[in-house]
Amino acid sequence: MTLNSTLAAVTERIILRSEVTRAGYLDRMGAARGKGPARAHLSCSGQAHAYAASGTDQQALAQATTGHLGIVTAYNDMLSAHQPFETYPALIRDAVRLAGGTAQVAGGVPAMCDGVTQGEAGMELSLFSRDAIAMAAGIALSHNVFDAAVFLGVCDKIVPGLVIAAQAFGHIPAIFLPAGPMTSGLANDEKAQIRQKFAAGKISREELLMAEMAAYHGPGTCTFYGTANTNQMLMEFMGLHLPGSSFVTPGTPLREALTMEGAKRALSLSALGNSYTPVCDILDEKAYANGIVGLMATGGSTNLLIHLIAMARAGGIILDWQDFADLSEAVPMLAKVYPNGLADVNHFHAAGGLGFMIAELLKAGLLHPDTRTVAGEGLEHYTQEPFLSADGLTFRPGPGQSLNDAVLRPADAPFQKTGGLKRLTGNLGTAVIKVSAVAKQHQVIEAPARVFHDQEEAKTAFKAGELTGDVIIVVRFQGPKANGMPELHSLTPFLGILQGRGQKVALVTDGRMSGASGKIPAAIHVVPEALDGGPIARIRDGDLLRLDAVQGTLEVLTESAMERDPATADLSTYQHGIGRELFSLFRRSVASADEGASVFGD
Incomplete structure (x- = not known):
């Protein structure tokens, strides 16, 4: 061939x-x-x-x-x-x-x-x-x-x-x-539904724990x-x-x-x-x-x-x-x-x-x-x-044909003709998005921004009932230099609830999402990161953003946004505790996400 x-x-x-x-x-x-x-x-x-x-x-x-x-x-x-x-x-x-x-x-x-x-x-x-x-x-x-x-x-x-x-x-x-x-336990989609029910206050923590232990069981x-x-x-x-x-x-x-x-x-x-x-x-x-x-x-x-x-x-x-x-x-x-x-x-x-x-x-x-x-x-x-x-x-x-075409298909009859990941570019910098689990109708989102400096702020706003309309959640100062670029997977349950209500919702961040990120469109690994004065640091609440996973673009549409000075953040809470003080040298010397976010030189 x-x-x-x-x-x-x-x-x-x-x-x-x-x-x-x-x-x-x-x-x-x-x-x-x-x-x-x-x-x-x-x-x-x-x-x-x-x-x-x-x-x-x-x-x-x-x-x-x-x-x-x-x-x-x-x-x-x-x-x-x-x-x-x-x-x-x-x-x-x-x-x-x-x-x-x-x-x-x-x-x-x-x-x-x-x-x-x-x-x-x-x-x-x-x-x-x-x-x-x-x-x-x-x-x-x-x-x-x-x-x-x-x-x-x-x-x-x-x-x-x-x-x-x-x-x-x-x-x-x-x-x-x-x-x-491990052998198969509680079905993954059922586990995800239970997590959303807990985030919405519909089940107890004890019920959540029982479900999680049925999923992760051996x-x-x-x-x-x-x-x-x-x-x-x-x-x-x-x-x-x-x-x-x-x-x-x-x-x-x-x-x-x-x-x-x-x-x-x-x-x-x-x-x-x-x-x-x-x-x-x-x-x-x-x-x-x-x-x-x-x-x-x-x-x-x-x-x-x-x-x-x-x-x-x-x-x-x-x-x-x-x-x-x-x-x-x-x-x-x-x-x-x-x-x-x-x-x-x-x-x-x-x-x-x-x-x-x-x-x-x-x-x-x-x-x-x-x-x-x-x-x-x-x-x-x-x-x-x-x-x-x-x-x-x-x-x-190995087998000459798939034994379950709902799970695995041949190259001439794929689930989709392109791969599951895309690069995004635009006036907000460069980012990546996983589209393999995002439904077609959610792959283009244009909505006002709501800006947070950590994921706890975002979860607090959700619990307070503040996220009621179409929204693109921006969580910044999460890049490798700021705080080691954590995964923000704990945002997934409430973002799924918003999407389930019929709201248009997306995430934009200079942090990471879990390898299990799924149905919510998420522009992640944004470079330059906010701590480097990247464009993501210029976004304010209410700015109109557009995430287009079809065309591969990530933009702020508010004309005045790029004329602002970049925001700053108090990062002192990221510096100490749970071993974080031992990695200050890493935060100072780490490369950007698109260069591997590594502390090693070439």
């Missing part, structure tokens, strides 16, 4: 834009790989320290002739998605011993749950946690004793942070091992298609998971077999074997283009419009929002998973999942087929699915 012309053009543009930075990165990786197996260069004292607690593995480690695998884990048992990782190190050690190698936990990284911190001060650390995770993983691998690595992480900032770190050590192979989604990733599950999709599209492994539920024999196989595969890809495949060779410009295609085809999380840019820059690759916008126009949306539909990721996986989708996109010329992956040369490997036979873990061709 001929490669789609837009995909070819965008990829070539990325290659040209990244020529200098990518060459410098690859030169650094080449120098690192030229030093050979790392631990052989350590002093005897250094090696003794590294192997002291390794028991029966000490002799093999000292000989330095067998592969040594480093495990970087984001395990904690507060995150349901990460709780299964508690048992992974033992499984991994056993697997690589059978293959003649050794493994150690190189280190742990922090992992926070955005579901817990939504609407709370801790959410202001969420985005910055990505870069903290990257640094922590870098420290873990800095002992320089490993021939390959496996990364254990799933959720929102954790996978992007680990990918950034993996590229810093891009001269060694790496595989990402997921935990899989080990594994939350089952809606938010940032965590978008991360898992990306790891397959970009070749860092084993094929078909993203959405296999925890605690099953297949999940355990995939974990063990992933560990053995990572070791087999090291410089000590015959199939040396370092991360720097996998995560190239084509891999990132494929990741963007996957984001559009699945209607994935808006958070990846920031994370993919930061991840790519760690490998010397420069993406921008126009790349996403152009690919969104060319890539059809093939999946309907909540909040874009009623199904959850378990239904999506059962319908044919990523294997079917990747096969469809390859046939349509919408993916680069010739990328390197941990499964071998070519993305065709990811049209397969894993299963257990009498001989153990085996891979077979």
Whole structure:
């Protein structure tokens, strides 16, 4: 199949834009790989320290002739998605011993749950946690004793942070091992309705809690298609998971077999074997283009419009929002998973999942087929699915057709002809919007502004009955420099109530929305942010705004608005408490959202 012309053009543009930075990165990786197996260069004292607690593995480690695998884990048992990782190190050690190698936990990284911190001060650390995770993983691998690595992480900032770190050590192979989604609980649309009833004062907090616990009820990733599950999709599209492994539920024999196989595969890809495949060779410009295609085809999380840019820059690759916008126009949306539909990721996986989708996109010329992956040369490997036979873990061709076309469709009969995300431009700056779950009649909103400086002010106005007409809610001073760019997902229930009353309603913010953002049109990640004096800081209550997701524009129509001085805000309450004082350096040095909102330079 001929490669789609837009995909070819965008990829070539990325290659040209990244020529200098990518060459410098690859030169650094080449120098690192030229030093050979790392631990052989350590002093005897250094090696003794590294192997002291390794028991029966000490002799093999000292000989330095067998592969040594480093495990970087984001395990904690507060995150349901990460709780299964508690048992992974033992499984991994056993697997690589059978293959003649050794493994150690190189280190742990922090992992926070955005579901817990939504609407709370801790959410202001969420985005910055990505870069903290990257640094922590870098420290873990800095002992320089490993021939390959496996990364254990799933959720929102954790996978992007680990990918950034993996590229810093891009001269060694790496595989990402997921935990899989929890089994299906309370239906996501029913959960959303209960949240709206609580926001409207129609049910008690006890009833709300019972519903939430019926939805989030066991080990594994939350089952809606938010940032965590978008991360898992990306790891397959970009070749860092084993094929078909993203959405296999925890605690099953297949999940355990995939974990063990992933560990053995990572070791087999090291410089000590015959199939040396370092991360720097996998995560190239084509891999990132494929990741963007996957984001559009699945209607994935808006958070990846920031994370993919930061991840790519760690490998010397420069993406921008126009790349996403152009690919969104060319890539059809093939999946309907909540909040874009009623199904959850378990239904999506059962319908044919990523294997079917990747096969469809390859046939349509919408993916680069010739990328390197941990499964071998070519993305065709990811049209397969894993299963257990009498001989153990085996891979077979995935289904040739969708088993549920209400959830998953072929490329020639998509849910819509374009992707789920769009870029907005205009006199308010640049922003992005997720349109995959927004009904057509809500994709163009023209209404007066109501301006707030934090989400609590907006919720207070709603509870006071002040938001009675058509309105575009503006929540500013929520950018990365102001307060770490928190998600504003706790606004969703009351915005849904306003929309349900028949009001025209939208959100404009320099903050983020959750990966689960849905039916409310939301222009987010507005750049320049208010703290930088961006146009969003000039808006006043009553200004007429227009959000047009069809034409891709975001404008203030009040002529005098741009002549005003930008507003200022008292940000002192964002500076301290719940650990925020520890991240003042991040707030001072962070890049803008369209550059990845990262504290790392090029």
